[in-house]
Amino acid sequence: MLLPIHEQGYALSKIREAIEKHVAVALPAHAAYQQAHSKASFSRLLSGLDLPQPRTLLVRTSEDVLALDRFPLILKAATGTASRAVWPVKGPRELAAAVRELARCDAFADDVVAQEFIDAPVEHAQAVFDRGQLLGMHAYRQIARGAGGGDAVKESVDRPLVREHLTRIGRRLDWHGALSVDYLTPGANDVLYIDCNPRLVEPMNALLAGHDLLSLLLRVTRGVSPEALVPGRAGVRTHLALQALLGCAMRSGSRLELLRECRHLLMRTGVYRGSQEELTPLRIDWPSVIPTVFAAALLLVRPGAAERLVSKGWGDHLLNPESIRIIEGWNGPPV
Structure with missing residues (x-):
């Protein structure tokens, strides 16, 4: 079984038919993957489906x-x-x-x-499709931002309209596998789509809300035809402590603000009230906390180190125009 978790899916979709002879994988046709991956192509897709986006x-x-x-x-x-x-x-x-x-x-x-530019709350939706059919979808709102604009704190929400829109997107692309979208919510019943990721992005909030998208994706990958999932619970709040600390350091550059953030995290107060840790759960995986403790200590000594940590840890594996040209131009031997 092969489970693309990031942008390697772009290259794998190019040779999907060849690798399917050797391993189970859930990917759409390469042309569909291109449409979802490119911000320009995704905007055209939204226009073609008459789905909302900012001007x-x-x-x-x-x-x-x-x-x-x-x-x-x-x-x-x-x-x-x-x-x-x-x-x-x-x-x-x-x-x-x-x-x-x-x-x-x-x-x-x-x-x-x-x-x-529209100043409105940001939400994300994650979905799993089986050859164009939507089987599961989970949405959550960004409560607090972390490093690089990522989600430090999130809370699950119920979005039937987004489910309807994703159903249409999946059918148009004949999507197979995971797909995630980002959108703004300028009004209670309004959404404006701003980005798409052809993969499953941070599915832990969905799991804790009772919507196990990863297991669903694994069944789709294996070729099992699972039933659609029952929607998860709204109001489930989760956080990533490392993201929160890096985001706090980058915004404030203040040791005092970092100490306050650490106190809120430890005491589960403020935005962390009733929240569960996604990445480093102390009770079930205490060694996972070590990198967060190390980062907190480093940032308290040098808050400015947040920029270096973020730039060092992210980006080298991401696609750029040159790597896309290489993939598109590759016509090598069958896998």
């Missing part, structure tokens, strides 16, 4: 980007994560700086996404 313009040249004059806005390279390929722009000076970064990372090899 969006796809641009191809630096001159087109520099001509934008409605601020604030968000610029996105077609390839990359939210922490490395997204630039908030408040005015012309930041726009020029973002264009330089886009050029440096070869983003103009594809369309660049220019999107209206």
Whole structure:
């Protein structure tokens, strides 16, 4: 059994038919994977399905980007994560700086996404499909941000509208396997989709809410035809202590704020009231806490080390325009 957990799925989908002869794997056709992986292609998919997204313009040249004059806005390279390929722009000076970064990372090899900035809560939904049929979906809201904009604290929510939209996306793409989306909620019954990840992203909140997406994905991978899961409970709060500490250090740079955050984590107060740890659960896996304790000690001595820890730990394994060109151009021997 082969379970792609990150962007290696892009390369594996390219040779899916060949590897399926040797190992069980749940991946869609490569063309479908491309649509979900590229921010520009995902925006086009949303438009084609008449699904909501912020006001969006796809641009191809630096001159087109520099001509934008409605601020604030968000610029996105077609390839990359939210922490490395997204630039908030408040005015012309930041726009020029973002264009330089886009050029440096070869983003103009594809369309660049220019999107209206909307200040609204962020939510995420994770889903598992069996050849276009939605079998399970879980959604949660970001309660507190961590390093790189990731979720330090999250809480499960019930989103029937998102379930309906994901059903349509899965059918259009004939999706097979896991798919996750990010969206904004500017109103109680409004959603605006902003990103898509062709994989299962942090499924522990779903598990603790009674919605075991990982086991469902494993059954789909094995070729079993499981029944659709009953939706999980809303209001289940979880957190990642390491993300919370790194995010606190990057935002404040203050030892006092870090000490306060540590106290809230240990005492389960503030946003951590009633919350469960996802990554380093002390009671069932005490050695997993060691990296978090080490990071906390380091950050209390040098809060500025958070930037280095984040940049060192993330990014080397991510796709970029060059690696995508290599994958697309590969026509090697069958696997």
